[in-house]
Amino acid sequence: MLYVSRKEHFNAAHKLYNPSLSKERNVELFGPCANENWHGHNFDLIVTVKGNPDPETGFVVDLKKLSTLIRAEVIDKIDHKNLNMDVDFMRGKLASCENLIVEIWRILNEHLPTITAHGKLHSLRLYETPRNYVEYYGE
Amino acid sequence: MLYVSRKEHFNAAHKLYNPSLSKERNVELFGPCANENWHGHNFDLIVTVKGNPDPETGFVVDLKKLSTLIRAEVIDKIDHKNLNMDVDFMRGKLASCENLIVEIWRILNEHLPTITAHGKLHSLRLYETPRNYVEYYGE
Amino acid sequence: MLYVSRKEHFNAAHKLYNPSLSKERNVELFGPCANENWHGHNFDLIVTVKGNPDPETGFVVDLKKLSTLIRAEVIDKIDHKNLNMDVDFMRGKLASCENLIVEIWRILNEHLPTITAHGKLHSLRLYETPRNYVEYYGE
Amino acid sequence: MLYVSRKEHFNAAHKLYNPSLSKERNVELFGPCANENWHGHNFDLIVTVKGNPDPETGFVVDLKKLSTLIRAEVIDKIDHKNLNMDVDFMRGKLASCENLIVEIWRILNEHLPTITAHGKLHSLRLYETPRNYVEYYGE
Amino acid sequence: MLYVSRKEHFNAAHKLYNPSLSKERNVELFGPCANENWHGHNFDLIVTVKGNPDPETGFVVDLKKLSTLIRAEVIDKIDHKNLNMDVDFMRGKLASCENLIVEIWRILNEHLPTITAHGKLHSLRLYETPRNYVEYYGE
Amino acid sequence: MLYVSRKEHFNAAHKLYNPSLSKERNVELFGPCANENWHGHNFDLIVTVKGNPDPETGFVVDLKKLSTLIRAEVIDKIDHKNLNMDVDFMRGKLASCENLIVEIWRILNEHLPTITAHGKLHSLRLYETPRNYVEYYGE
Numbered sequence: 001m002l003y004v005s006r007k008e009h010f011n012a013a014h015k016l017y018n019p020s021l022s023k024e025r026n027v028e029l030f031g032p033c034a035n036e037n038w039h040g041h042n043f044d045l046i047v048t049v050k051g052n053p054d055p056e057t058g059f060v061v062d063l064k065k066l067s068t069l070i071r072a073e074v075i076d077k078i079d080h081k082n083l084n085m086d087v088d089f090m091r092g093k094l095a096s097c098e099n100l101i102v103e104i105w106r107i108l109n110e111h112l113p114t115i116t117a118h119g120k121l122h123s124l125r126l127y128e129t130p131r132n133y134v135e136y137y138g139e
Numbered sequence: 140m141l142y143v144s145r146k147e148h149f150n151a152a153h154k155l156y157n158p159s160l161s162k163e164r165n166v167e168l169f170g171p172c173a174n175e176n177w178h179g180h181n182f183d184l185i186v187t188v189k190g191n192p193d194p195e196t197g198f199v200v201d202l203k204k205l206s207t208l209i210r211a212e213v214i215d216k217i218d219h220k221n222l223n224m225d226v227d228f229m230r231g232k233l234a235s236c237e238n239l240i241v242e243i244w245r246i247l248n249e250h251l252p253t254i255t256a257h258g259k260l261h262s263l264r265l266y267e268t269p270r271n272y273v274e275y276y277g278e
Numbered sequence: 279m280l281y282v283s284r285k286e287h288f289n290a291a292h293k294l295y296n297p298s299l300s301k302e303r304n305v306e307l308f309g310p311c312a313n314e315n316w317h318g319h320n321f322d323l324i325v326t327v328k329g330n331p332d333p334e335t336g337f338v339v340d341l342k343k344l345s346t347l348i349r350a351e352v353i354d355k356i357d358h359k360n361l362n363m364d365v366d367f368m369r370g371k372l373a374s375c376e377n378l379i380v381e382i383w384r385i386l387n388e389h390l391p392t393i394t395a396h397g398k399l400h401s402l403r404l405y406e407t408p409r410n411y412v413e414y415y416g417e
Numbered sequence: 418m419l420y421v422s423r424k425e426h427f428n429a430a431h432k433l434y435n436p437s438l439s440k441e442r443n444v445e446l447f448g449p450c451a452n453e454n455w456h457g458h459n460f461d462l463i464v465t466v467k468g469n470p471d472p473e474t475g476f477v478v479d480l481k482k483l484s485t486l487i488r489a490e491v492i493d494k495i496d497h498k499n500l501n502m503d504v505d506f507m508r509g510k511l512a513s514c515e516n517l518i519v520e521i522w523r524i525l526n527e528h529l530p531t532i533t534a535h536g537k538l539h540s541l542r543l544y545e546t547p548r549n550y551v552e553y554y555g556e
Numbered sequence: 557m558l559y560v561s562r563k564e565h566f567n568a569a570h571k572l573y574n575p576s577l578s579k580e581r582n583v584e585l586f587g588p589c590a591n592e593n594w595h596g597h598n599f600d601l602i603v604t605v606k607g608n609p610d611p612e613t614g615f616v617v618d619l620k621k622l623s624t625l626i627r628a629e630v631i632d633k634i635d636h637k638n639l640n641m642d643v644d645f646m647r648g649k650l651a652s653c654e655n656l657i658v659e660i661w662r663i664l665n666e667h668l669p670t671i672t673a674h675g676k677l678h679s680l681r682l683y684e685t686p687r688n689y690v691e692y693y694g695e
Numbered sequence: 696m697l698y699v700s701r702k703e704h705f706n707a708a709h710k711l712y713n714p715s716l717s718k719e720r721n722v723e724l725f726g727p728c729a730n731e732n733w734h735g736h737n738f739d740l741i742v743t744v745k746g747n748p749d750p751e752t753g754f755v756v757d758l759k760k761l762s763t764l765i766r767a768e769v770i771d772k773i774d775h776k777n778l779n780m781d782v783d784f785m786r787g788k789l790a791s792c793e794n795l796i797v798e799i800w801r802i803l804n805e806h807l808p809t810i811t812a813h814g815k816l817h818s819l820r821l822y823e824t825p826r827n828y829v830e831y832y833g834e
Contacts, residue, residue, distance in 0.1 A: 274559040
């Protein structure tokens, strides 16, 4: 069993703001992250796939195909976007890394079988800054 | 003559959008960076001060004081902000790194004498992403 | 279940020296790390908390509160300090990363409930240099 | 139980080319990585050993000895080499990271008992580029 | 006057080998870098352009156009290639970073006017490894 | 004219303490950096040599020889040492980066002719932390 990983990045605006709460409560909960006019980040996303290598290629998954899949299904929908306003799969959700990573898992997990018969999605790691990140293993 | 540098960072939203041009022309010029609802970055700012050390301290400038100055006069005004909407000194200007770095120079150059008698502002480097950055030497 | 992580750093002096052994044996075991007059490092500490997000905030733990806690309970006691001489919770222990990380776990694990009802301490990673690090999962 | 890690690096040439397939099929499978005249990388290898610390030294494994072992048994055989042509333990195998990491595991796992009675090989991580890497846990 | 920079990367094989010298002299001069069957690197290339911003765009040079130009004229000719065997503009030259950077300068300097009327090529920096790099200012 | 650079690193303890001043004045000037029992850093040192390449080797300076020289004349004297107590060339001087870089320049400038007829010392950059560094050009 091998674990292969690919890192992609995207730049996006967001704010942490729960619309069911008052403005005061949002500022209390989220501080400067609740800034009404948004702020933003260079996000890094690491996608890890596990499995046994294909004997013909030595690949668990072709990392070029994995990169293309991540870009088509995830990055193109969030890069240079506003996570609160522009992203279909985040509509109605708090634009936090915790919620974003769960949605990215759902998307990649659905599409991964189109590029590999040997690999399964193992984990995602999403960096909001070099010092803050979140990981998800699908459960 | 020694050159001492301090790196600070901030997270901000912006869009590249020239309001004197049509939406179509903006998209043509700036591509996804013109996204109406903004995007954002983790910016890194490196401030370099040059001079001869103070014999008592060995410092051209005390880097703790330099850090405090940069935070008070620059970072606090742009961190977790929208560069197009929230920043007084960027009002009426295209929110590009090129314009931002010139304004940051103006501010730091004015305040630097309050913390050092020996150092002069030498250069600024502003990273928008790890692969794109701009530098300014004040002229 | 989500895993959220925060990286903090500190600068400290230490030496690897077991006072119950001879100087010769210490040099044999620890080489230049046993240098009588100490050496030092820029340490990086990554703290990972796991749990289910709070529905109101989307947070497993508020990373700002986590950062404040790590600084108050750990960093302030070891930053710009001598790990052999200045740190109460290291007294009588070899000032190795292996011992330090176990003590940091004990402290953070005790204080974490004061800032989150949803998260538990999952792991610590302590970098002594970019090429040497140690991890601990509490058992 | 503690996990200690050491990072080493090496520079090597390789190509992804399965000699039992046609040139066309290789290009189809591996794209530019199949370039007949090779290409190359700065590889990073992270070796993680787990165990309980030795009471005398506080070490699971002496990282200096681990570094020396990795260099003698692995790095010296692949650094500034061609992975397809110059490396005995890769002969007859596709020169992929997936195959390379399994061979490195075999070698280090065999030699680790010569430098530690307390530590066992836990995992390897092999970076081909800062954005592509593979991990192996020995099973 | 502003200085804007863009970082690109490529992976290539090479060896340091002067064909007008004996094999023994090559090994004496270049050590493991002379390995007959090549080795390789992940190279990073930083291109810096200086000039005054265009009033309409705020750009000295559009970094997207600069990236496209670098990729079309330089990266596509050296990425996943053997610098000694596959690269027209390196033929007959020692495949060192020093020679490569001078050739890259010649190419980019010739093509830069096609994408900017305001910017001139200021400098190139070429990393062979994170610890070894060379810079060139065109003279 | 080409500029070639080599990065080396060392780990050392130091304190910023001017013995001609009172303890109170030292704490006032240097804050936690004046901690009586020292603290420490992982320092990075970048050495840049400029010149025209040797036609036989393509080198301004052989970076392996440069690395060996830096280690023999500088790193071996400060790595795993106390900059205030253990280093001959720092005796009687405040153990600041500003003073250290001037001493390193003096040493390397004296020894560089032993390894290159084509290169001259151009600059040094000394990182105390990833966010604080000092540069020196020899005048």
